[in-house]
Amino acid sequence: MLSLYQCHCSECRKTTGSSANAGLLLSKNQFRWIAGEENIKVFIKSSGYRVNFCATCGSPVPNPTSVQAGFMWIPAGLLDNPPPSLKVSNHIYVDSKASWDEIAGSAKQHAELPLNINKTLL
């Protein structure tokens, strides 16, 4: 089952220009590139925050998570046909959300990223 996450950390807010960065968190063995991997450019901020994007269209692309080895972050806005059942299941880094950000819904809220995301989030 796929779960959708929203990260409210300051790095994601700056990168997306929005209140949160929505994405799927998959283990690396659940993901493979079909095409376009050669067009990926990587920008790494001084904090270590990594931004992978398509050099052709500028869109964010799936990227390995910097805080938890073995996982890929799949930006949710890239999905052409997300299943209707896909809903936000977890909000992460809620303690650093923008003051104007009001989180709605019943998804779990985590102050930061739980240490064991395998058991807590997946």
Ligand SMILES: [Zn+2]
């Ligand atoms: Zn974040």
